[in-house]
Amino acid sequence: MFYLRMEKIKDIIYFDYNSTTPVDERVIEAMIPFFSSAYANPSSAHGFGKLLNKEIRTARESIANLINASPEELIFTSGATESINLAIKGVAEGYSGKGRHIISVLSEHKAVLDTLKDLESRGFEVTYLPVQASGLINLADLESSLRRDTILVVVMLANNETGVIQSLHEITDIAHKFETLVLTDATQAVGKIKVDVIDMGVDLLCFSGHKMYAPKGIGALYINQKGGKIKLIPQVFGGGQELGLRSGTLNVPGIKGFEKACEIAVNEMEKVQQHVSNLVNNLEASLLKLPGTKVNGISAIRLFNTTNICFHGQDASVLIGRMKDVAISNGSACSSSIIEPSHVLKAMGLSNEDALASIRFSLGKYNTQEEVEEVSLKLFEIVQSTQEYAERL
Numbered sequence: 001m002f003y004l005r006m007e008k009i010k011d012i013i014y015f016d017y018n019s020t021t022p023v024d025e026r027v028i029e030a031m032i033p034f035f036s037s038a039y040a041n042p043s044s045a046h047g048f049g050k051l052l053n054k055e056i057r058t059a060r061e062s063i064a065n066l067i068n069a070s071p072e073e074l075i076f077t078s079g080a081t082e083s084i085n086l087a088i089k090g091v092a093e094g095y096s097g098k099g100r101h102i103i104s105v106l107s108e109h110k111a112v113l114d115t116l117k118d119l120e121s122r123g124f125e126v127t128y129l130p131v132q133a134s135g136l137i138n139l140a141d142l143e144s145s146l147r148r149d150t151i152l153v154v155v156m157l158a159n160n161e162t163g164v165i166q167s168l169h170e171i172t173d174i175a176h177k178f179e180t181l182v183l184t185d186a187t188q189a190v191g192k193i194k195v196d197v198i199d200m201g202v203d204l205l206c207f208s209g210h211k212m213y214a215p216k217g218i219g220a221l222y223i224n225q226k227g228g229k230i231k232l233i234p235q236v237f238g239g240g241q242e243l244g245l246r247s248g249t250l251n252v253p254g255i256k257g258f259e260k261a262c263e264i265a266v267n268e269m270e271k272v273q274q275h276v277s278n279l280v281n282n283l284e285a286s287l288l289k290l291p292g293t294k295v296n297g298i299s300a301i302r303l304f305n306t307t308n309i310c311f312h313g314q315d316a317s318v319l320i321g322r323m324k325d326v327a328i329s330n331g332s333a334c335s336s337s338i339i340e341p342s343h344v345l346k347a348m349g350l351s352n353e354d355a356l357a358s359i360r361f362s363l364g365k366y367n368t369q370e371e372v373e374e375v376s377l378k379l380f381e382i383v384q385s386t387q388e389y390a391e392r393l
């Protein structure tokens with residue numbers, strides 16, 4: 001039964017790497033010893049525990065290295081959602097004496113927006129910056145929204161739906177003039193492009209294993225320790241692991257897999273960038289030949305693996321439904337069971353109709369040129385047949 005299902009999976013063309021990635025075989029291999037042989041609790045005081053503690057230490061070094069951080073600046077969590085919750089609520093509770101105002105952006109991931117909504121119900125005030133048609137915020141808007149009681153600015157590095165990359169170092173320069181902390185959700189950027197916490201000057205940054213060929217359920221939060229300690233209030237209490245900021249027995253296999261994925265990302269970044277950006281460029285060029293198509297966020301610098309295309313006059317969910325065995329999405333994975341126009345595309349000024357006519361293609365290192373050709377061919381056939389149908393009506 002399971003075998004049959006696996007056979008079916010083989011035929012799927014997967015263009016949805018921004019929702020999750022397969023685990024690299026080398027990552028799986030690196031994890032295996034930590035399930036049944038090297039299984040001790042790294043917090044245990046005995047020799048076996050200490051061995052594992054050392055394994056965690058080397059993993060923390062490799063993972064921190066990917067973002068140019070120091071190992072003691074990384075906290076392991078279950079993923080980006082948890083890191084975001086810890087960072088936002090941790091700062092809100094730690095700095096409520098200074099103020100209760102937070103600035104973020106309309107096109108953030110739901111993990112950010114819903115955490116902020118929760119804080120609003122608890123007496124915090126949030127300013128949501130709009131974005132331009134490019135998907136970028138206007139830096140002057142940020143500057144004019146900052147106040148003496150602003151404790152945190154939250155702006156994502158690369159958008160999961162459009163790939164649009166914000167200029168984080170300019171954002172931190174402005175926020176720091178007001179002595180306000182900056183958190184960036186770098187979940188889509190880390191592992192794909194060079195991310196340097198020092199260059200960007202961010203105070204907090206989150207990322208996640210399963211967006212970069214490591215397993216689901218492991219992530220990290222970077223907390224800058226250079227400019228004096230950031231006062232984060234923990235959200236999970238217990239054994240005091242992770243400097244008391246995130247209690248709970250460490251996910252050792254996950255962390256070792258994450259380590260391997262980070263090492264692979266460093267070593268193979270250029271190779272993957274070249275391969276995947278070629279594929280995405282070809283896909284874009286081919287789909288843009290269809291009348292009425294355009295790339296959302298075309299004028300911004302975007303992630304090389306992502307293209308979000310509006311098929312004006314079409315219903316994206318119908319197109320996706322007819323593209324059997326192709327994994328593509330409209331909106332983000334979290335909200336795709338309800339068909340609502342994407343809040344990201346709406347923030348960029350798209351009408352409901354155009355937002356509902358848009359599809360995100362997010363490719364990864366295992367995709368091929370043959371798959372790109374097959375998907376564009378299928379889309380051509382489907383779009384042209386619906387257009388002919390519409391003309392006959």
Ligand SMILES: *Cc1c(COP(=O)(O)O)cnc(C)c1O
Binds near residue numbers: 081159185186187211
């Ligand atoms: C996937 C994603 C998240 C959530 O990450 P999890 O590890 O699944 O919790 C948050 N932000 C962005 C931009 C993402 O792409």
